[in-house]
Amino acid sequence: MEADGITKWKVKNKMSTLDVLTYGFGLATDQGSVGYSTNALLRVGNQNILIDTGPSSRRGFLVKSLREKGLETDDIDIVILTHMHWDHCQNTDLFTKARVLVNPTEIDYARAPNKWDLAVAAGMADMMRNMKVDTVSEGDKVVDGVTIIETPGHTKGHMSVLADVDGEKVLLAGDAMPESGSIARGLPYNVFWDVSDAQESVEKMVAASNVFYPGHDRPFRVEGDEINYLEGTGAIQVMGSTDGGGSASLTFTVSAKRTVNVDIVQK
Numbered sequence: 289m290e291a292d293g294i295t296k297w298k299v300k301n302k303m304s305t306l307d308v309l310t311y312g313f314g315l316a317t318d319q320g321s322v323g324y325s326t327n328a329l330l331r332v333g334n335q336n337i338l339i340d341t342g343p344s345s346r347r348g349f350l351v352k353s354l355r356e357k358g359l360e361t362d363d364i365d366i367v368i369l370t371h372m373h374w375d376h377c378q379n380t381d382l383f384t385k386a387r388v389l390v391n392p393t394e395i396d397y398a399r400a401p402n403k404w405d406l407a408v409a410a411g412m413a414d415m416m417r418n419m420k421v422d423t424v425s426e427g428d429k430v431v432d433g434v435t436i437i438e439t440p441g442h443t444k445g446h447m448s449v450l451a452d453v454d455g456e457k458v459l460l461a462g463d464a465m466p467e468s469g470s471i472a473r474g475l476p477y478n479v480f481w482d483v484s485d486a487q488e489s490v491e492k493m494v495a496a497s498n499v500f501y502p503g504h505d506r507p508f509r510v511e512g513d514e515i516n517y518l519e520g521t522g523a524i525q526v527m528g529s530t531d532g533g534g535s536a537s538l539t540f541t542v543s544a545k546r547t548v549n550v551d552i553v554q555k
């Protein structure tokens with residue numbers, strides 16, 4: 289990925305700013321998938337709020353992105369975890385000064401997940417014992433203009449964040465809405481808990497906002513039937529290697545369409 293390829297989407301008003309620190313992608317390959325979640329920095333007054341912390345493979349990238357905003361990990365006051373899949377929460381231990389907000393149902397779920405949900409970060413529930421964890425539920429106010437909405441289905445205790453930014457409601461969706469296709473489909477592309485809950489959660493989010501920061505896609509706005517992406521990285525670079533000889537060991541073909549498994553795992 290290009291080191292300087294982080295285009296910042298910034299929404300400013302007097303009170304709050306929202307920046308994507310690491311963009312989310314849904315990279316599906318015929319050899320398996322890679323999970324890169326959206327990690328966003330919401331600043332309200334003097335409170336620095338981080339939504340999701342991403343996979344360990346992006347740990348250094350997350351720290352670097354924070355520094356580009358003039359912040360160190362200790363400057364984060366609040367971490368909100370949409371859910372406890374590894375690709376959204378593996379770097380939570382970096383933020384020892386922060387209050388970590390999680391839905392209590394998700395903590396229980398992480399301790400005893402659906403046995404086929406292998407994406408739950410092993411050890412996270414234990415790691416949380418050493419952190420300042422506060423449980424939050426539907427309608428809880430995080431700070432002025434930032435509230436929790438429960439969006440179960442993808443996991444049992446998934447939640448999203450509704451924030452007033454620049455005079456409008458913006459929804460940081462996590463994997464309850466991983467990409468723009470969830471709008472047309474009425475479902476996220478992976479459901480580990482319950483399809484009808486997941487469907488209701490998409491409906492609930494669409495009723496609450498039309499600006500979405502999805503878990504594995506760039507932020508977008510829904511305008512009528514159109515999806516309009518906001519500023520963000522629209523291209524990533526994939527590197528092969530010719531170090532072993534004259535020819536590359538891998539070449540790449542790219543497809544704009546991925547195979548979608550809506551209900552791969554159910555409770």
Ligand SMILES: [Zn+2]
Nearest residue numbers: 371373442463
């Ligand atoms: Zn997930």
